[in-house]
Amino acid sequence: MTAPLLEVRNVSRFFGGVKANLDVTFDVETGMVLGLIGPNGAGKTTLFNCITGFFPPSRGEILFEGKRIDGLSPDKVCRLGMARTWQKVRPLAKLTVLDNAVVGALLRTKSVKDAREIAHAQLKVVGLATKDSTLAGTLPIGERKKLEVARVLATQPKMILLDEVMGGLNARESEDLIQLILDIKTSGLTQVVIEHDMKAIVRTCDRIVVLNSGEKLAEGTPQQIVNDPRVMTAYLGDSGGAKA
Ligand SMILES: Nc1ncnc2c1ncn2[C@@H]1O[C@H](COP(=O)(O)OP(=O)(O)OP(=O)(O)O)[C@@H](O)[C@H]1O
Numbered sequence: 568m569t570a571p572l573l574e575v576r577n578v579s580r581f582f583g584g585v586k587a588n589l590d591v592t593f594d595v596e597t598g599m600v601l602g603l604i605g606p607n608g609a610g611k612t613t614l615f616n617c618i619t620g621f622f623p624p625s626r627g628e629i630l631f632e633g634k635r636i637d638g639l640s641p642d643k644v645c646r647l648g649m650a651r652t653w654q655k656v657r658p659l660a661k662l663t664v665l666d667n668a669v670v671g672a673l674l675r676t677k678s679v680k681d682a683r684e685i686a687h688a689q690l691k692v693v694g695l696a697t698k699d700s701t702l703a704g705t706l707p708i709g710e711r712k713k714l715e716v717a718r719v720l721a722t723q724p725k726m727i728l729l730d731e732v733m734g735g736l737n738a739r740e741s742e743d744l745i746q747l748i749l750d751i752k753t754s755g756l757t758q759v760v761i762e763h764d765m766k767a768i769v770r771t772c773d774r775i776v777v778l779n780s781g782e783k784l785a786e787g788t789p790q791q792i793v794n795d796p797r798v799m800t801a802y803l804g805d806s807g808g809a810k811a
């Protein structure tokens with residue numbers, strides 16, 4: 568049996584007295600879309616930061632393709648094949664859409680010409696191919712989110728981690744992102760998706776991990792999770808709540 572692509576083993580991350588993650592364990596198999604959900608402050612982004620090397624876990628192990636990666640720098644983790652988007656999108660506003668994606672593509676090639684071709688191909692995947700020469704800072708939020716996805720795809724990853732790519736989008740823009748996640752899934756690329764919109768999560772994910780106050784509260788198929796009373800209680804206890 569092949570090892571899972573990503574293994575998160577008893578990961579904890581503390582900030583002073585705050586237990587942002589506590590003893591979190593789960594696997595991500597190749598080709599799956601795993602949803603990571605939980606109320607505001609549950610520790611979802613912190614877990615992405617630990618997985619992608621932005622800070623090391625306080626305790627625990629993270630394995631990618633069977634090898635320990637906890638403690639590696641973000642650029643090393645990215646080179647191994649994991650790329651993430653940011654909850655607060657921050658494109659290089661004064662660069663064109665194409666050049667933003669080129670920055671991702673330059674991870675694997677020194678040739679600017681090749682990087683442009685890779686970048687353009689990924690802009691096509693996300694539906695921004697006609698916006699190559701637009702300044703990234705002028706894009707509406709829905710297209711900025713798509714550019715974020717193009718930038719991570721341009722690094723030619725084995726896994727992408729999307730942190731609330733639908734956050735702040737209207738229904739039509741969210742629908743575009745749902746379709747994009749489904750298209751990427753069809754291509755076989757593994758995805759971990761943080762999202763508050765339960766409908767979007769149920770439509771896109773094969774499995775869901777629920778975090779609450781830093782700990783894993785539940786894990787299962789979308790059907791198991793939406794029928795789990797503990798999950799509802801966790802959300803109802805949160806002032807933001809899940810969009811059902
Ligand atoms: N760099 C940091 N320094 C100190 N505390 C932090 C830091 N990053 C996160 N935290 C704390 O860790 C906890 C988890 O935060 P995190 O951002 O991971 O939650 P989240 O599940 O992504 O929430 P949201 O849904 O609002 O994005 C919070 O209490 C937060 O204040």
Ligand SMILES: [Mg+2]
Nearest residue numbers: 611612613654
């Ligand atoms: Mg977050």
